[in-house]
Amino acid sequence: MANDKTQSEKLTVEGRLVNLYKLQSILSEIDRIRTIRGELPAEVKDMEDNLEGLRTRVANLTADIEDFNKRLVAEKEHIEESKSKIARYKEQLDNVRNNREFDLLTKEVEFESLEIQLAEKHINEYGRIIEQKKSDIQQAEADINDREHILNEKRSELEEIVSETRQDEERLRAEALKIEETLVDDPRTLAAFKRIRKNARNGLGVVCIERNACGGCFNRIPPQKQLEIKMHKKIIVCEYCGRILVDPDLEGIKPAEA
Ligand SMILES: [Zn+2]
DSSP, rough: OOTTTTTOOOOOOOHHHHHHHHHHHHHHHHHHHHHHHHHHHHHHHHHHHHHHHHHHHEEEHHHEEEEEHHHHHHHHHHHHHHHHHHHHHHHHHTTTTTTHHHHHHHEEEEEEHHHHHHHHHHHHHHHHHHHHHHHHHHHHEEEEHHHHHHHHHHHHHHHHHHHHHHHHHHHHHHHHHHHHHHHTTTTHHHHHHHHHHHHHHOOOSSEEEETTTEEEEBBOOOOOHHHHHHSSOEEEEEETTTEEEEESSTTOOSOOOO
């Protein structure tokens, strides 16, 4: 940092503008870092929710399979009952005394045979459903496996970024503080800068003129005012948004950030 013109000696307006601009750049960088740090935990949280959803899905599918297995057992029992009924009716058929009894027993046998067919149909159907659910579970478990890996990577990435950016932030804060110290003899400007920065959505309190307009609110700056800004003899603020305006050609000002 070229802070040669700072320290004890009083800054010129020009030096003050340059330092305000530098302060703004550093604070913007801190804002950017904090945004990154804020977004990553949200991403991790989303992934955790997603995993939780998949685990719930596996649990539900498992419960469904249990349920269908119970139904399978019930249908098999039903078949056994029907079979033993049929066996009993056939025994009775051997000893029928009249046509009426014969018809009645024959109908019963038919009925139980149909019951068996229906139960077998259900057994096939449930079997297919169970197979489908088992393959859904496999798919979900594979997804869980994949996502757990990604989540673990994200978590360590997050830890790394948090510790890295904390260090960056501390370094930047120290730099910002040093520059701020050079501006404390003009508390009004400094306070105005901080107030605008706090209220502005993009956190900018100092902006360059861009295409004859304020780089913060994009309102046109009258030519007379532009001339004054280019002279760097006074601190001039945008009459629309109150941001401090600087000339991008001023030595020490980088061309507008992206
Ligand atoms: Zn403005």
